[in-house]
Amino acid sequence: METRSSTVSDQKSEESEPLPISEYVRELVSKAQRATRKLASLSTSTKNQALLTMAEALVAKSDELLAANERDLEAFGTTPGNKAMADRLRLTEKRIGEMAAGIREVEKLPDPVGMMSTMWTRPNGMQVGRVRVPIGVIGIIYESRPNVTADSAALCLKSGNVCVLRGGSEAIHSNTTIAGILAEASEQAGVPSGAITFVDRVDREVVPVLLKQDRFIDLIIPRGGESLMTLIAEHSTIPVIKHDAGVCHVYVDAAADASMAEAICINAKAQRPSTCNAMETLLLHQSIARTLLPKLATSLKAANVEIRGCPKTCQVLSDAKPASEQDYGKEFLDLILAVKIVKNMDEAMEHIAQYGSRHTEAIVTTDYGRAMRFLKEVDAGAVLVNASTRLNDGYQFGLGAEIGISTSRIHARGPMGLEELTCSKFIVLGSGQLRE
C-alpha cells in the first residue's frame, strides 16, 4: 500500500508491540481534538481546494483502491446468502468515480460555517443573531459501504468538523486506503493533520473505548444494524445521532392509480434493495388487491423479488410464500417483500405504528383527504405521497449531500446534510444594554 492515513500505529514499526487499545484510541482522538481550532478557522476556499485535491487523488489512485477492495472481497466471500452485503462492499471504477464526484459536489455546496439566517432587533435596541459553527469532533461508526468513508470525510471537512472514522472490519483495506488517500491529499492543501482520522485497528474492543472519549469527541454518528445500535446505547457517554434500520412501508390505497402504484412498488423494492430506504412491507387496500396484486406480483417476480404474503395475499397469489409474524417489521435488505392486505387506511397506519422503524413511509393515492391525513398522522423521518421511498435521501431532497439518514428525534431527523453537521451560537451586538 503506497498511501496510508495518519494514524498512531504508523509511528510504530510493524515488528514492535502494538499499543494497548485504550492508549491507541486516546492518542488518536486527542490528536483529532487538537486539529479542531485550526480546522474551524480555515477559509472556505482552502477547504474547497482540499476537497478538489481529495477527489482527484481518489481517481488517480483507483488501481490501488481496487486492489485493496479485492482483498476485502476475497476475505468476505460471496455466497448467495450474503450477495446483498457483498454488493454494498464492492468498489468499481464507476463507484470510485461516483465517490470523487460526490466530493466535488460537496465542494460546490455553500459553506455552512458562519451562516446567519436572520438577525433581529429587540425593543432595547440590541441585535440578536444565530451563527452556524462546527460541532467539533464527530465520530462516525459504520458498516460495509466504503463510500461512507469518502462521503463522511468530505462533509465533515466542509462543515469545519474533525472526523474520527471507524469502518467495518470487512472493509478494512478499502477504508484504510480511501482514508489514507484523502488525509494525505487534504494535508497537501493546508488541512491540519488529524482532521481526517481513521481508526485502523479492527479489534472489537476499540468501539467501546471510543464511545467513552467524551472529552475529545462531541458527537457519534453510527450507521449500521441493530447490534451496533445496542452496543452504542450501552457504552456511549457521547451524544449520538443514530442512523438505524429502515423498515419502510408503501401503503397502496383504494383510490391509487394502478400503474403509478406498480412503478413505485417496483422502484421502492428493487432499485437497490440493500439500502435503508427500500420498501420492506407492502400494505394493500383490500378493494384493489384482486385487480392490482396479480399484475404487480408478475412484475416483482420479473425483478427477482420473493413475496411473503398474509393469508389473504396467498389466496390471491397461489404461489406466494406465507409470511411469518417475524417478516413484518424485518429489514430484509434483500429482494424479499412482505405483503399484507388491509381493510382500510387506519389498519395500514396502525400496522406502520406497530412494525415500522419511523424511517420512511409512503402512500399511493389519488384521494386528497387521505393523502393529507397520512402526511399528518404517520410519524416518520420522511412521509411521502405518490413517490418512491427510495427518494428519502439528502441528494434527492436537494440538501446537496447527506452523511446519512438520522433515525434520532433530536438535532436532525431524516437526511442529514451539511447544515445538520453544525451547531449554532447566539451573537449579540449591543450598545450598553442591561437586564432590568
Add this chain to the structure above:
Amino acid sequence: METRSSTVSDQKSEESEPLPISEYVRELVSKAQRATRKLASLSTSTKNQALLTMAEALVAKSDELLAANERDLEAFGTTPGNKAMADRLRLTEKRIGEMAAGIREVEKLPDPVGMMSTMWTRPNGMQVGRVRVPIGVIGIIYESRPNVTADSAALCLKSGNVCVLRGGSEAIHSNTTIAGILAEASEQAGVPSGAITFVDRVDREVVPVLLKQDRFIDLIIPRGGESLMTLIAEHSTIPVIKHDAGVCHVYVDAAADASMAEAICINAKAQRPSTCNAMETLLLHQSIARTLLPKLATSLKAANVEIRGCPKTCQVLSDAKPASEQDYGKEFLDLILAVKIVKNMDEAMEHIAQYGSRHTEAIVTTDYGRAMRFLKEVDAGAVLVNASTRLNDGYQFGLGAEIGISTSRIHARGPMGLEELTCSKFIVLGSGQLRE
C-alpha cells in the same frame, strides 16, 4: 394539600407499602407515554385554553402554594452560606404572579407544531418540506427553583410534548403543589391525564431508574449543578440536552467606554447572582486597570460584591482578597467576583477557553475589529458585545420563552424556546416520482 398531581402513588392509600422504585417509575412513564398521541393531535386552541386555565388556577390557589413553599423553606433553613440558594427556592405572591404571567405568555406564542418554514420543488417535480412535530416525552430534571415546574409544563404542553418533571427534594412540597394544580387545570380543559407528570417520590434511586426509560422517554433535559450532570452522563440511555453551569466572563477591553463597562459589570454580577448567566470572572485590560478598577470596585462593594483578585488586581486594590487558582472557572452563584488583569485580548480569550464553560461570554469595547474577532473566535452558546451577560435568556432574546439555556452542542445551544422543543419530519408531495 387540596390539589395533587396525577401520580401513581395517589392510587395507594398512605398506609400501604410503597411500590418498589422501578415499578413506580415504570408505571409513571408508561402512563406519560400513553398520553403522547392524544396530546400531539390537540388543536392549538385547546392547548391555549388549557394554558389560560392553568395560569388562573395558580393565582387562585396561591395561598395553598405559599403554605407548601413555607414548608420547603423551613426544612431548608437560611444560614448566610445558603442565602443565594434560599432565594432561588422562595415563592412570593409576586413570583406566583410571574409564573402565571409566564404561562400566559406561552399561550400567546405561535404553536410550533405543524410549522413549515419552506417547501421547495425538486427538478423531478416533487415538492419537499419540513414540518415541526413534537419530540414526544421529555424528562426534565432540575434543582431548586420551583418556577421551573410551571415553565416546563407550559412549554412542553404548547409544543405538544408530554413532560415528566423531577424537581429537587428541597422544593418537593412547592413542586408537587404546582404540578398538581397545573395537571388538574389542564385536564379540565381537555389535556390527557399523564401529559403533565410529576415524580413525587424524593428517593435518590428514582433518577438513575428514570434515566434508563428510553422506551418511554425521548429526551432528558437536566438543569442543575455538576453532580447532577455527572449522574446523568453515567446513567442515561436517553438523549440529553444539558443545562449546565455557567462560568461567564466579561472582558473589558483597552478601548472600552468606562461608564458602560461599569454598568455592564455591576449588572452582570449583581442583578441576580444566583443565575447561570451571571458574570463570575472579570477580565480587565492592563492599560485601563488603574483608571477603571478603583471606581468599579467602589460600585461593586456598594452592591455587596466580594472581589478576589489576581496579584496585579491586588496591587491596584489594596483591600482585595487574593484569588486562588480555584476561583477561576468557579460558578460562585453568589456575590463573589474573580478579577484578572490581562495583557491583551488574546490572553483574555485564552483564559476564557481554559476556564469558561462555553455558556455566555461578553466583551466591552469601542474597537470594531476586536469586537468582530471576539464574536468570531470565542466559542460559547452566546457571545455578546457591549451588553450584560444576564441578557442571554430566551425572553430577552425574543424567543418568547425558554425552558433553559442549553450547554449541549447538539439540537439546541443557548436559550431553548418552543421551536427547540420540537423535531421535524420531511414531507413529500409527489406525482409518481421514482429513484433513477
